[in-house]
Amino acid sequence: MYAFNYQCPQALAEAVSAFTAADDATWLAGGQTLVPVLKQHLAMPSDLIDLASIAELKGISVAGNRLSIGAMTCHAEVAGSPHVRGHIPALAELAGMIGDPHVRNRGTLGGSIANNDPAADYPAALLALDAVVHTNKRQIAADAFFTDLFETALDEGELILRVDFPLADKAAYEKFANPASRYAVVGVFAACTGNVSRIAVTGAGPCVFRADAMEQALNSSFTAAAIAGITADPEGLNSDMHASAVYRAHLIGVLAGRAINAANARGNGQ
Ligand SMILES: Cc1cc2nc3c(=O)[nH]c(=O)nc-3n(C[C@H](O)[C@H](O)[C@H](O)COP(=O)(O)OP(=O)(O)OC[C@H]3O[C@@H](n4cnc5c(N)ncnc54)[C@H](O)[C@@H]3O)c2cc1C
Numbered sequence: 001m002y003a004f005n006y007q008c009p010q011a012l013a014e015a016v017s018a019f020t021a022a023d024d025a026t027w028l029a030g031g032q033t034l035v036p037v038l039k040q041h042l043a044m045p046s047d048l049i050d051l052a053s054i055a056e057l058k059g060i061s062v063a064g065n066r067l068s069i070g071a072m073t074c075h076a077e078v079a080g081s082p083h084v085r086g087h088i089p090a091l092a093e094l095a096g097m098i099g100d101p102h103v104r105n106r107g108t109l110g111g112s113i114a115n116n117d118p119a120a121d122y123p124a125a126l127l128a129l130d131a132v133v134h135t136n137k138r139q140i141a142a143d144a145f146f147t148d149l150f151e152t153a154l155d156e157g158e159l160i161l162r163v164d165f166p167l168a169d170k171a172a173y174e175k176f177a178n179p180a181s182r183y184a185v186v187g188v189f190a191a192c193t194g195n196v197s198r199i200a201v202t203g204a205g206p207c208v209f210r211a212d213a214m215e216q217a218l219n220s221s222f223t224a225a226a227i228a229g230i231t232a233d234p235e236g237l238n239s240d241m242h243a244s245a246v247y248r249a250h251l252i253g254v255l256a257g258r259a260i261n262a263a264n265a266r267g268n269g270q
Helices: 012-021 034-039 075-080 082-087 089-096 101-106 109-115 122-128 212-220 245-266
Strands: 005-007 025-028 047-050 060-063 066-070 132-135 139-141 146-148 160-166 170-177 184-193 196-202
Touching (some): 060 082, 066 082, 075 082, 122 170, 196 245
Antiparallel strands (some): 060 066, 170 184, 184 196
């Protein structure tokens, strides 16, 4: 490790001021990605602004047809929340599949999506559920938020406050997990509201993406049979020691079918 300034503001305005005043600050959430990065000196910010004490970044609530989750909400809270389990159970299940108990009790929604690891689970949920990311400056639709490998639409210093998830009629998440880290080798989140279907794929490519051909086929019939003839193109997909691009392409079809079946089995009202 190296010497840096640690700051723990108690309010949002104080945090933003501290960030702005520092030479080269970074937000600290649960430290699950950031601390290893600092230990290896892959980044050496002058100041860590810890978000842990800021009440505005915490909590889970439901209003109208939206479920809101604060950026500093850890995965275990999402997995166990009666609001999430009652309104978007697929999201609670996804959170419960992340990493191990330590990671789920330290890692946060905001840290996960700001990091945008290509194998992270939450990006698939945000994209399939057509979520909106609220920051200290603006609102960003999930479709515009995840831009590339470990890249997002966030500006330097922009702070994620919360994510609003519209309540889908039906939704489910299926992942083929790396047996060691539990990150997604491939994960598919399927959601259907009215006659609009959205299928988001994580783990397979450099960045989470929507499966357009599947979505079009599902808009007339949200069934696994509707996508049975659609095969994902391995071109441009990830290929590594865990799985080839061809195998990942195959997994997309398998997991999408399972997610659609699971969403239909759960049914309307979830
Ligand atoms: C062993 C292990 C296994 C894991 N397995 C999985 C898995 O199966 N699936 C999965 O999806 N993830 C997995 N993760 C990732 C984990 O769930 C965390 O979400 C991720 O590491 C981010 O951690 P964090 O929330 O503590 O954020 P930090 O590490 O504190 O921060 C990460 C980045 O986000 C920025 N940031 C944090 N909060 C905000 C904010 N509110 N606004 C703007 N920027 C912000 C920070 O500046 C930093 O750049 C795993 C991690 C580990 C260590």
